[in-house]
Amino acid sequence: MNSLRVARAALRARPAAFRVPVQRRGYAEAVSDKIKLSLSLPHQAIYKSSDVVQVNLAAESGEMGVLAQHVPSIEQLKPGIVEVIEESGTTKQFFLAGGFAVVQPNSVLSINAVEGYPIEDFSSEAIKAQIAEAQKVASGNGSEQDIAEAKIELEVLESLQVYVK
């Protein structure tokens, strides 16, 4: 009889003790510290709303890093590198040929580009050969449009050369 009463008291005491840690729910726990990244090309989606920690962009207005809860903005991208720091901590680098990055509210980031490849896919010989060719056209006496196009190519190649060894 006496032992039964002790058991019932223990039964009543236990749920109260378990409830305590659940009662506090701070702001930091409610907000995710990841960004949902979509990196899409016309022919392929490299990231499809994947959770990543940080994304570094080469925008026309300057280099920028995007973390969770970034201010919404639209950035025109330079032909340049995009660095993605994934959840596991590994960093991946892609070279994009220009496009737009849209930072949406609630940690959603969409990057649209015409052409983009992992940095390992580029060949330094091809870049060097093209720089020589573009320089020839840029300083030659072609039409104004040909020279302008050669200068665009030079701009892209020179930023590529920094990353491809």
Place this chain on the structure above:
Amino acid sequence: MTYAWKAAGLTYNRYLAVAARVVRRSLKEEPRLAAERRGQMDLRFAKWTNGKMGEPQNVADANAKAYAEKASS
């Protein structure tokens, strides 16, 4: 800020196409062959006036002509 390509009459669309072309050409052999096909474009158009079809033109050539006309200098 005005870009040099804009002063030469090029559109943003053309700027991106040139940048994408050079990126594709800088790739290693294997991905390059797969990618370069994406850069090919062969479109033609013709202007119809009074129910008659005009001379068919290549879009790329017509665009190049339009850029030259739009150049500011």
